[in-house]
Amino acid sequence: MANRDATALDDPVGASLRGHHAHHARRLGGAATYQPDVATFSAVTADPDPQEWADLARLLGRGELADMFSCASVPPPEWEPVFVLEGRQMTWSGGGRRPAETGTEVVELGRDSVPEMLDLVARAKPGPFWPRTRELGTYLGVRDHGTLVAMAGERLRPPGWTEISAVCTAPEARGRGHAARLVSALVARIVARDERPFIHVAEANTGAIALYERLGFETRKPVTFRGFRTP
Incomplete structure (x- = not known):
């Protein structure tokens, strides 16, 4: 890379x-x-x-x-x-521990999956996700008996880089390694097209930070996210 x-x-x-x-x-x-x-x-x-x-x-x-x-x-x-x-902003360094194989299938989510994606976001609350956010890149998901229980996808795309975002799992499906498998699958896709993955995470989300570090991400710098209402 x-x-x-x-x-x-x-x-x-x-x-x-x-x-x-x-x-x-x-x-x-x-x-x-x-x-x-x-x-x-x-x-x-x-x-x-x-x-x-x-x-x-x-x-x-x-x-x-x-x-x-x-x-x-x-x-x-x-x-x-x-x-x-x-x-904090984290970048993938090329290492990390591979998640254990469980037989769980990771599938690509198309336009017809948007209602399910919005429902999952409403329950898991990963951050901003809108009806057309899926158009920013590839989104992958995990289904349990046909129901979408986890997803992650590509968002910002500065030159040479792709951000992994919307990493979320339904409350009833947590603890099964879905997030690790989805992030790892996206890392593989991004690296295969000769780009490098990065991610943003809230400082209070210590569990997510620990997961990303296990998967090979390192902190690049602290960031402060801000929103304002126009006059």
């Missing part, structure tokens, strides 16, 4: 919207955001001026959520803070 320039991970939303996800982007000046129902993530340039924030507000509309992800820049005071969440 080739070495990757990790500087693209300092602005993963902006880098994705300028590149692999450009067809999902809405833009005005230096501001950009995803199309509705794909993602709420928005991006501005490294040193945004008031006009750039005004452009982003115009893109999103009045009273809408601007999920600034890990952007270090803070909007003008009239933007209402919605949430602040401490987390």
